[in-house]
Amino acid sequence: GSFNGEDFIKQLGGKVKGLKSSEEVYFAYLLMKSAAKGQGKAARKVIEDALSTDSWPMLAALQAIQEGGDPSWVIPIYERLKAMIVMPAKDAQDQSPTLDSGFRKDLLEGNFLLAVGLFDALSETYPNMAPDEKRTHAVLDQMITMITLLDEYDYVRYFAAKCFAKIAGFKQPSDNRVWLKHYLLQREMKRLNKDGMPEDDGGTSRTRVKGPTFVGMPPIGKRIVICLDVSGSMEEEVSDEVKETRKKREGPITGDGKGKGGAEEKEKEKGHRERIDWAKIKTKLDLAKADFKLTLQDMSDDYYFNVVAYSTDSDLLDPKKTGFVRATEANKAHFIKLVEDVETQYMTNIHGALMDALRITSDGADLGEDEDPSTSSRALLTGANTIFFLTDGYGTWSDDSVNKKRDKRISNSTKPSVGDGAFIYREDIIMDFVRLNKFRKVIVNTVGIGNHDRWLMFDMAKQSGGQYIDLSGKKPLNEKNRKDD
Structure with missing residues (x-):
């Protein structure tokens, strides 16, 4: 027989939970894309359940959220990021983050695309939130720690840096270390100087890039x-x-x-x-x-x-x-x-x-x-x-x-x-x-x-x-x- 919208959403959630292979991720994404547009609790729960899976349904949900850009997903996404890359405490005497061993290497190596999906989804949802300079400073400080912890994972770090640039509101340069140091200096002076951030010149600058390049373009990842x-x-x-x-x-x-x-x-x-x-x-x-x-x-x-x-x-x-x-x-x-x-x-x-x-x-x-x-x-x-x-x-x-x-x-x-x-x-x-x-x-x-x-x-x-x-x-x-x- 026929069923109402809520019944359909519940069945949809059941199908999403049952997806276990990567080959079904595109189908899950299409289902998730519909759920992400829903305004009711049932539709939201479908996405929330997928975000808790640490597997392919989560990847599909993140893609749907990224394309939708709904800022109401910022907090759940950010909490998942902190669960994947545990945030260390900051040193009271230093404005820059301190680092400890709280790095979830197991999660990152198990499916690094989940971390990439989280950063991409955050970069498309956070800018749609109501402006809050204090909150943004706190988020960017924590993201600097994430980027630093990801030092051995330059492919994931690239997406983290891209997300950082989007939230900070400036164009991402070719070498993220330049503006990362610049940002830390500005934070020590208790301000975020967006106009002072260097911009990418399209690769025409004659700055030496360590490692391989192809026609001056460095690769991301190994x-x-x-x-x-x-x-x-x-x-x-x-x-x-x-x-x-x-x-x-x-x-x-x-x-x-x-x-x-x-x-x-x-x-x-x-x-x-x-x-x-x-x-x-x-x-x-x-x-x-x-x-x-x-x-x-x-x-x-x-x-x-x-x-x-x-x-x-x-x-x-x-x-x-x-x-x-x-x-x-x-x-x-x-x-x-x-x-x-x-x-x-x-x-x-x-x-x-x-x-x-x-x-x-x-x-x-x-x-x-x-x-x-x-x-x-x-x-x-x-x-x-x-x-x-x-x-x-x-x-x-x-x-x-x-x-x-x-x-x-x-x-x-x-x-x-x-x-x-x-x-x-x-x-x-x-x-x-x-x-x-x-x-x-x-x-x-x-x-x-x-x-x-x-x-x-x-x-x-x-x-x-x-x-x-x-x-x-x-x-x-x-x-x-x-x-x-």
Whole structure:
């Protein structure tokens, strides 16, 4: 028979409680999204019960809360954070938090995505609360302790820092240590100076970043996938404009090489990394290879990586090395040699490369075709933290393509030139990427060389919290006035 709204909500709560596998997390999220909009006690209890599970229903509930932005969830979320990362007492003689051993390592390592979900949900709900400077100071002080305690978990710490920046009301810089110290100094003076916070300059500052970078962008976390476009157009000559834009991101050069400081600073820079030999950079592929080499050279052996090479087809650069590969000197040399010898093909399978990158896991066996990388527990817990994605073109092929069809992006085109698959165009790729990454929370940093789909690379980076580097030589994109270029 029929049932009223409350009966439905109770049944909904029962279904949510019964969800035990990660494969059901998306279904749980859809149910939770409906419950999060409910105003009654029964609907709220569904969410509260999910938040108490320490498992997949909690992850689904946090995503629903994050998208809803309801500030009434701030206190429950914050209490769960404090339960996951126990807050130590502050020293009475010091304005900065003191640290003790109250760190819930067991919870964090059991499912780090719960901590990420808590920080993301807090960042979207707290700003909707009524302003209260005293309360905000207290929350930020405790969050500094959380961020400090998370020192060994830089992937989770990134989301904590992003949440901190959102609550404090300023733009998050590339290196959160800068504004963290600045904030502590301001708190010692009993004030929060928002205007004094340094802002991210998009990565163009010539400040040295420790560890590996790709085109100047540091990874978040230790598991990294690099996707390299090896389509035929990568063999085209790289323009002087692109070279000049890239040189600005090459790294710090201080001193003039003459007199005091110059020679010493250049020697330090030489020791930091091998510079790009621009005399050898003739094609877009040459530039991609050079950046790839620098990235691997800067990886210490506590990083793990793999490489996807894509054109018409997409596959691991070395199909025999599945899973993440430890960044030993031997492994790095092996992959650098493979990239040096890579052969280009014709089409550009952007969606296929994304799927391959998301299928890589730490257990040595990548996901099969029948496993969904958006909800597989192996992918969620041992997949990539950061993907570096480089292309020089537009999507023209996908894994489900069989034949060619006319490209609708070219108004006067009559000749079949792109695949007939479902994931060729920007809007289709982005829609599926958002679905795939809803719970994965992979940071995707994108690089576009020459004439490429700039809005696609921009959107992939923005949707994931990553950065986009535009090496097209064109005027910067204007997000307030989006136009195809």
